[in-house]
Structures are given as structure tokens and as C-alpha cells.
Amino acid sequence: MPWLNGTGPPWLHGKFKGCGYRLTLPRQAILDVLNKTTGHLSAEDIYLKVHKIYPAIGLTTVYRTLELLVQMGMVFKFDFGDGRARYELSEGPKSIGHHHHLVCTGCGRIIDYTDFIDEEIELLKKTERGLSKKYNFKITNHLIQFYGICEKCQK
Amino acid sequence: MPWLNGTGPPWLHGKFKGCGYRLTLPRQAILDVLNKTTGHLSAEDIYLKVHKIYPAIGLTTVYRTLELLVQMGMVFKFDFGDGRARYELSEGPKSIGHHHHLVCTGCGRIIDYTDFIDEEIELLKKTERGLSKKYNFKITNHLIQFYGICEKCQK
DNA sequence: AATAATAATGAAAACCATTATCAATAACAG
DNA sequence: CTGTTATTGATAATGGTTTTCATTATTATT
Numbered sequence: 001m002p003w004l005n006g007t008g009p010p011w012l013h014g015k016f017k018g019c020g021y022r023l024t025l026p027r028q029a030i031l032d033v034l035n036k037t038t039g040h041l042s043a044e045d046i047y048l049k050v051h052k053i054y055p056a057i058g059l060t061t062v063y064r065t066l067e068l069l070v071q072m073g074m075v076f077k078f079d080f081g082d083g084r085a086r087y088e089l090s091e092g093p094k095s096i097g098h099h100h101h102l103v104c105t106g107c108g109r110i111i112d113y114t115d116f117i118d119e120e121i122e123l124l125k126k127t128e129r130g131l132s133k134k135y136n137f138k139i140t141n142h143l144i145q146f147y148g149i150c151e152k153c154q155k
Numbered sequence: 156m157p158w159l160n161g162t163g164p165p166w167l168h169g170k171f172k173g174c175g176y177r178l179t180l181p182r183q184a185i186l187d188v189l190n191k192t193t194g195h196l197s198a199e200d201i202y203l204k205v206h207k208i209y210p211a212i213g214l215t216t217v218y219r220t221l222e223l224l225v226q227m228g229m230v231f232k233f234d235f236g237d238g239r240a241r242y243e244l245s246e247g248p249k250s251i252g253h254h255h256h257l258v259c260t261g262c263g264r265i266i267d268y269t270d271f272i273d274e275e276i277e278l279l280k281k282t283e284r285g286l287s288k289k290y291n292f293k294i295t296n297h298l299i300q301f302y303g304i305c306e307k308c309q310k
Numbered sequence: 311a312a313t314a315a316t317a318a319t320g321a322a323a324a325c326c327a328t329t330a331t332c333a334a335t336a337a338c339a340g
Numbered sequence: 341c342t343g344t345t346a347t348t349g350a351t352a353a354t355g356g357t358t359t360t361c362a363t364t365a366t367t368a369t370t
């Protein structure tokens with residue numbers, strides 16, 4: 001993906017423009033970090049990574065951009081209960097794709113899992129349909145987390 | 156439930172004692188509020204309600220007690236993304252029982268639903284068994300939330 | 311191009327829910 | 341009762357996130 005030193009891919013420009021926003025360098029840089037990194041990054045994590053390449057970009061902008069991206073549906077914001085929000089690209093090249101989480105209440109470790117059972121997806125769809133209809137609620141996303149004690153913490 | 160002006164129900168005493176804790180008046184008062192109120196209360200909500208009856212009880216104690224109750228598994232702590240944690244009795248008289256949430260990203264409204272629980276529970280158990288085995292992870296709880304736009308916000 | 315209008319940025323200050331501190335008090339065991 | 345330990349509450353501190361506001365970059369218009 002060799003579009004960081006240009007104006008970025010045209011579709012991205014369009015996506016921003018369509019929402020009345022501008023695709024600026026800081027925003028590209030932040031998206032780039034999200035693309036390159038897999039994991040659950042905090043705002044500061046992202047800031048530090050961006051900062052290495054563009055020291056001029058400040059933490060405030062990172063927060064603002066992330067909020068924007070979340071609002072645009074490009075980024076998903078998680079809360080694992082450790083006092084800081086985590087951000088993840090909701091789709092895209094390096095995104096593992098949709099996944100759910102195992103959260104260790106002992107050490108805070110997060111395990112992603114994507115090996116859904118077919119039934120799981122089936123039921124989710126079914127549930128979404130049912131809920132949408134009953135509550136007239138337009139579902140755009142879901143969050144599924146299992147809490148417990150991880151292997152290491154059991155010892 | 157006429158036990159607030161006494162020492163509380165004996166089983167509660169036992170439950171606390173068993174964990175090495177004491178069932179004090181502030182703790183009873185906080186539990187009482189959680190019992191009487193249905194909904195997703197923030198620490199301050201609880202503090203204000205408790206404060207009406209026992210003005211001496213401070214916000215700090217509310218936070219501390221909630222943390223204790225969460226740790227004891229009597230209370231579940233939620234995060235709906237509005238910057239403050241929400242607490243709910245995980246079982247008990249006024250608790251609706253286990254339920255999942257619809258979170259409106261427009262206005263922040265929370266809808267509880269219990270409709271599809273039966274089928275979900277079935278699959279959840281299955282999924283939990285699978286995950287527990289694969290990751291050697293002892294699952295104690297889960298969180299399921301659907302995000303979207305509620306009826307009012309669609310207009 | 312030049313310029314006006316508007317959106318985006320960054321540094322610093324403000325915010326605000328939550329936690330830590332610490333001396334005073336309450337609960338329990340013997 | 342008395343000593344020991346847990347609990348409490350007021351206050352201060354913490355720390356992630358937002359606001360503020362003057363400056364700068366981007367887009368639309370002439």
C-alpha cells in the first residue's frame with residue numbers, strides 16, 4: 001500500500017469527502033498505523049507510533065481522528081476495563097476480520113478468537129434480525145466478550 | 156425484604172464472612188439500592204440514592220463497595236461508552252435475570268432484552284466449552300451487546 | 311493564481327470519573 | 341472489655357480524554 005506520500009487512495013478521499021470531512025496527512029498517518037499494526041491499540045499507543053514518523057502530530061489530533069473514524073464506522077472502539085479505550089480497524093488489509101474476545105480478569109490479557117462455530121454466526125444473524133424487528137433497532141455491529149481466568153493466571 | 160435495620164439476612168453475612176469481609180451498614184445500604192432499582196446505575200446514581208437515606212455514606216465507599224461486589228461476583232460492571240461505568244446486580248430479587256443489551260450509538264439509550272436468551276444460552280454454553288478447552292481459559296461470565304440506531308434516532 | 315471561507319491542527323488548560331492517602335471509627339475474636 | 345483488623349470518609353491526587361483558542365492547511369470562489 002504505497003499511498004502515504006501522495007494524496008492517498010482515491011476511494012478514501014471520497015469516503016471522507018462524502019461525509020464532509022477532509023483526508024489530511026495526520027488522518028492518513030493514523031489510518032496507516034492502524035493498518036500496519038494488529039492488536040488492541042490505545043490512543044497513546046497510536047500517538048507514539050505516529051509520532052515516530054511525524055513528530056508534529058499531537059495526541060489531541062489522534063483522539064479527534066479516532067473519534068471521527070469510529071463515527072464513520074471505520075474503526076471500532078473497545079473497552080476492556082483497564083481505564084483506557086482500545087481501537088481497531090473494523091475492516092481492511094491487516095484487520096484480522098471480525099473477531100470476539102476472551103478477557104482475563106486476572107492479568108487483563110486479551111485473546112482474540114475468530115474460529116466461530118457456524119452455528120454462532122447463524123444464531124447471531126437470527127438474533128439480529130429478531131431484535132431489529134422487535135425493537136425497530138438498526139443493528140450495525142456487535143460486541144461479544146467472555147470474561148474469565150487465562151491459562152497463566154490459573155497457576 | 157425487611158432486613159435493612161438489622162444485621163441483614165444471615166446468608167449475606169456468611170457470604171461476606173466467607174470471603175474475609177464484613178457486612179457493614181454502608182454495604183447493606185448499597186446492596187439495598189441495587190435490589191430496589193432496576194436499570195443501569197452509575198456509581199454516582201447509587202451514591203445519590205444511598206445518600207438520601209444515609210447522608211454519612213460517602214462516594215468513596217460506594218466505589219469501594221461496588222468494586223468489592225464485582226469481585227465477589229454479586230454485581231456486574233458494564234461500560235456503554237459514555238465515560239462512566241454502570242453497575243447491575245448479577246442476580247437477586249429485582250434483577251431481571253441475565254440479559255443482553257442493545258446500545259444506541261445515536262443517543263446512548265440502552266435496551267435490555269431477554270428474548271432470545273434460551274437459544275443463545277444454549278449456544279453460548281457450547282461456545283464456552285469449546286473456548287475453555289482450546290485456550291485453557293476458565294470462563295466466568297460474558298458480555299453481549301448489539302450496537303446500532305434506535306427507533307427514535309432513525310427519524 | 312489570488313483570495314475568501316471553512317475545516318483541521320497542536321499546545322496547554324480544563325474536565326471528570328475513579329483511586330490513593332491517612333487518620334478516625336466500627337466490627338469482630340478472645 | 342480489650343486488642344486487632346477491616347472499614348470508612350474527606351481530601352488530594354491521578355490520568356485518560358475533551359475543550360479552548362489562536363494558528364495553519366485545505367477547499368471553493370473569484
